[in-house]
Amino acid sequence: MNFETSKEKKIPSIANEELTPITKKEFIGWYILCAANGIYGGAPIGVLIPLFLETIAGQAGYELDLVTPCNTNVANYNCVVRFGSGFISTESYSLYIISISIIVQTALFISCGSLADHGRAITTILFAAVTSPQLYLLAGIFAIISNSCYGATNIFSGAYIPIFSRNHPKIIEARDSNFPIAEIKKLEDRMNINLSANSSVASIFAAMLVIFSAGAILLLTDGSSYDIQMALAFSGSCWLILLIFPTIWLTDRPKPPLPEGENYLLYSWKRVGKTLLSTRSLWETMKFLIGWFLISDGVSTLIVVGVLFGKKHLQLTDNEIILMTALVPIFEIMGIYLFYFLQKLFHLTGKTIVIITSVFSSMLPLYVILGYWLPFGGNNKWEVWLYLVWFGISIGTIFNYCRALFSIMLPIGHENEFFSLFQITSKGSSWIGTIASGIIINYTHDIRSPFWFLFVVTALPVLIFCTVNVEKGSEDAEMYSNRERKVDNPYFYCHA
Numbered sequence: 001m002n003f004e005t006s007k008e009k010k011i012p013s014i015a016n017e018e019l020t021p022i023t024k025k026e027f028i029g030w031y032i033l034c035a036a037n038g039i040y041g042g043a044p045i046g047v048l049i050p051l052f053l054e055t056i057a058g059q060a061g062y063e064l065d066l067v068t069p070c071n072t073n074v075a076n077y078n079c080v081v082r083f084g085s086g087f088i089s090t091e092s093y094s095l096y097i098i099s100i101s102i103i104v105q106t107a108l109f110i111s112c113g114s115l116a117d118h119g120r121a122i123t124t125i126l127f128a129a130v131t132s133p134q135l136y137l138l139a140g141i142f143a144i145i146s147n148s149c150y151g152a153t154n155i156f157s158g159a160y161i162p163i164f165s166r167n168h169p170k171i172i173e174a175r176d177s178n179f180p181i182a183e184i185k186k187l188e189d190r191m192n193i194n195l196s197a198n199s200s201v202a203s204i205f206a207a208m209l210v211i212f213s214a215g216a217i218l219l220l221t222d223g224s225s226y227d228i229q230m231a232l233a234f235s236g237s238c239w240l241i242l243l244i245f246p247t248i249w250l251t252d253r254p255k256p257p258l259p260e261g262e263n264y265l266l267y268s269w270k271r272v273g274k275t276l277l278s279t280r281s282l283w284e285t286m287k288f289l290i291g292w293f294l295i296s297d298g299v300s301t302l303i304v305v306g307v308l309f310g311k312k313h314l315q316l317t318d319n320e321i322i323l324m325t326a327l328v329p330i331f332e333i334m335g336i337y338l339f340y341f342l343q344k345l346f347h348l349t350g351k352t353i354v355i356i357t358s359v360f361s362s363m364l365p366l367y368v369i370l371g372y373w374l375p376f377g378g379n380n381k382w383e384v385w386l387y388l389v390w391f392g393i394s395i396g397t398i399f400n401y402c403r404a405l406f407s408i409m410l411p412i413g414h415e416n417e418f419f420s421l422f423q424i425t426s427k428g429s430s431w432i433g434t435i436a437s438g439i440i441i442n443y444t445h446d447i448r449s450p451f452w453f454l455f456v457v458t459a460l461p462v463l464i465f466c467t468v469n470v471e472k473g474s475e476d477a478e479m480y481s482n483r484e485r486k487v488d489n490p491y492f493y494c495h496a
Helices: 024-042 044-060 090-113 122-128 133-137 141-166 169-176 181-219 225-242 244-249 267-277 283-312 318-325 328-346 350-372 383-408 415-444 450-466 470-487
Strands: 080-083 086-089
Touching: 024 044, 024 141, 024 181, 024 225, 024 244, 044 080, 044 090, 044 141, 044 181, 044 225, 044 283, 044 318, 080 090, 086 090, 086 415, 090 141, 090 283, 090 415, 141 181, 141 383, 141 415, 169 181, 181 225, 181 318, 181 328, 181 383, 225 244, 283 318, 283 350, 283 383, 283 415, 283 450, 283 470, 318 383, 328 350, 328 383, 350 383, 350 450, 383 415, 383 470, 415 450
Parallel strands: none
Antiparallel strands: 080 086
């Protein structure tokens, strides 16, 4: 197959992978994988685990005198629970556990990210990452284990976007027809956004179904901690069952073998270190990752703190919280297609959409902060609906477009390695927001106070994203890929 797109310039490609169109089974398997990940991200870690941890902490906790057992039936109760040699607030316990799980998750991201770019082990690693989803029926350490497994599957699901884009039948047809290289790049960029949007919708839709089902379980019971565990068990079973199909249907596409003299234990750590040292040659990509680091931290923390804020300050029941959050995926889908329509209507770039939605996200914590002085700003139950609509429209679009933009600015042949870095800066940063919020709450005993921190974290990325040059980032990534291709396995690559 001829990859020449003009007489002056040719597109380097990975042998075999670029020549093999994506099959229907691969597409279906990948969308099921995204749906499975959406289930865990939307129901267990997004809602149920924070609620469960806070509930059992309250049941085992004490009033601020450290003697009287905590009365969780009192509205807006302030209690502490023993943690190590001291005491922390019950809300902080939930946030600290999630923070620890994210730190462990980060080490896992680094350890396995580069491995799937070499050899034929991507689906094997994928399945190994989900052997213990049922462990989040227990608290603490089991939440850490399950969240780490979820993070591992996320690395590989995201890394398929650029691979599927380059191997899409329409892109291959364009190359065979000798389309200009600029036109092919535009087609690939649009394909990245389409694949990211469709996978996000699959993820969100699955999350919505499971959250509604979990809410139904709690409605049919008395909503105790055991009943939350039942809902967790149901969500985990759905996650595990769905992951069987991508394990079977996702094809192992040939990758370069592990470089001679390297071992699987240390290779990923070396690659991440090398990538970080190459910051100057991939500066636009790294700037984008810094912005993504902050916005993803802020948005993910907004979810957890928002759930705790609704429970403690607005006195929402667990059932109300779960049913309300079940509607967020609907608003996420609306947001994705709304901004996709606006992008086509006004010919907006993906970068512009990211900036707009980042501004939207920063307005959420600002709105809650206004509640210190105004009768609104998170002081009424009806405002939860406004918060949910705004949050849903923003979060789905941010994740979708950030992932699509990043896939444009990463080197060919290093998808899993760089998507592990994407996950490190995304989920790996989330421990900062949750642990900082936990410390703030533990010090102030005010559930609203972390929103000051969250406003800063969500506002700063707007300035960073404004400075990112996506075209230069894509060119730098291609040059980086060419250099690495010559160093590692030159015989494995073909040239037009």
